[in-house]
Amino acid sequence: MKKIKNKSIGLLTALLAIMLLITACSTPAQLSQDAAAEVNGATVSMEEFDKTLALFKLSYEMQYGYNEDIFQQDIGGMTLLENIKEGIMEKLISDVLIAEKAVESGLTVSEEEITEAYEPYRVYEESDENFSAFLKENEIDETFIREQVKKDILLFKYRDFYNENLEMTEEAARKFFDENPEMFxxxxxxxxxxxxxxxxxxxxxxxxxxxxxxxxxxxxxxxxxxxxxxxxxxxxxxxxxxxxxxxxxxxxxxxxxxxxxxxxxxxxxxxxxxxxxxxxxYDFDEMKESIMGYLKNLEFEKHLEELVGNAEVQKRESL
Known part of the structure; x- marks a missing residue:
């Protein structure tokens, strides 16, 4: 009887050890100190997040004027700053996933394309002392801006690639036209x-x-x-x-x-x-191509949501 009891305790101990091992293996690894998120194994750095946030805040201040309280305004139960941070995180995650799909689709961005798109930023920096000082203060250099430009170009290229290979029927466009007369x-x-x-x-x-x-x-x-x-x-x-x-x-x-x-x-x-x-x-024939393009863009947005939903994403809780 004692042997049976000892065997039972030993078996229970072994099972508990296995369970603890499984639990340990299934717990997500902690993000490194300099990571804002991990997306399918790729790191979104805190440096990129902070610099992107600085640019977004500058954009708001240029549009609405500087007000130290503007970013604390309540927007649907969150502050404006919290909304901006959430939006930036979503964008940076999407950037990683789009880059993955672009590689799979054989899409690339040339240095010539990046340079052409970067030129307005360069001219603006040279002509505006305040903007130039802002970039220096936030350690935002040409390399960082060019990388963001590259991501934006890649987004547009992948969207066009996806839409070109997406079938959209005239019947679907007609249905949308008939159901939304106020838009036309x-x-x-x-x-x-x-x-x-x-x-x-x-x-x-x-x-x-x-x-x-x-x-x-x-x-x-x-x-x-x-x-x-x-x-x-x-x-x-x-x-x-x-x-x-x-x-x-x-x-x-x-x-x-x-x-x-x-x-x-x-x-x-x-x-x-x-x-x-x-x-x-406007009649349907005038609007048909625009409607089909609009519906394709809606499908592309759904596609991005699915990419995010299917990805392995770990985000820093406090930003």
């Missing part, structure tokens, strides 16, 4: 307006206009909209969805060439003269 038709109106704060004044101006006084002259004299007043109230052509709802409704329903009754909005009272309306509609 735009209404625009051309109007003038006089904006005033007082309804009594608005009514008075309508009477004067109906008596034959010049709309542009009265707009320049009375309108409180500085942008259009100097233009005689002229707003030019605008599509639906641009103006406030009350103004839009009048612009797209009021008879052309007639002054309508004052329209009240949050800005005041508008006297509106609709000068023209156009309906820009």
């Amino acid at each position: 038709s735009t209404q625009e109106a051309s109007a003038r307006h006089i904006l005033v704060a007082d309804l009594a004044l608005a009514d008075e101006l309508v009477v004067r206009l109906e008596s034959g006084e010049d709309f542009a002259t009265l707009a320049q004299e009375y309108s409180t909209d500085p942008g259009s007043a100097v233009q005689g109230g002229d707003l030019g052509f605008f599509p639906r969805g641009v103006m406030v709802p009350e103004f839009e409704e009048a612009s797209f329903t009021q008879p052309i060439g007639e002054v309508g009754a004052p329209v009240q909005t949050q800005h005041g009272y508008h006297i509106i003269l609709v000068e023209d309306r156009v309906d820009n509609s």
Whole structure:
């Protein structure tokens, strides 16, 4: 009995050892200190991540102006900076996978292509002292920029290669066209307006206009909209969805060439003269090639998502 018990304990000990060994083997290896991610065995370095992040932040600051709080703005439960970091990580992972597929497909990028695409960066660096100082401060040199340019060219080449070998039928394009009519038709109106704060004044101006006084002259004299007043109230052509709802409704329903009754909005009272309306509609034959290209790009995006989903990816949790 004692022998059987000892054998059982020995067997249990062996099984536990095997289980621990399996667990140890299946636990992902820790990322090295200088790695932001591992993608199918290839390393995305923290240096590349940090430099790419610096360039993205510069782009935001150039577009929206510098504000120390801009990157802490809440975007769907995450800060803007966290969103940017997540997007950069996704891009760098995709870059690795696209490079793999490009090699499999026999695609390459020549030094001449890289040099041509790099030229605007070189000119900008030489002409802008602030940009040049930014590059030096973040240790972003020509080698790094050329490598990013190469990746971008490779992305476009692989996308074109994938799309060229993707079958897209005219029937699919027609189905998309029929199911999305709003994408292929735009209404625009051309109007003038006089904006005033007082309804009594608005009514008075309508009477004067109906008596034959010049709309542009009265707009320049009375309108409180500085942008259009100097233009005689002229707003030019605008599509639906641009103006406030009350103004839009009048612009797209009021008879052309007639002054309508004052329209009240949050800005005041508008006297509106609709000068023209156009309906820009496109037929299927005009849009067929564009639609097929659009649908192919959607399929390419799905393809990239599948590549990422099937890849062995390990990302640094805190960046």
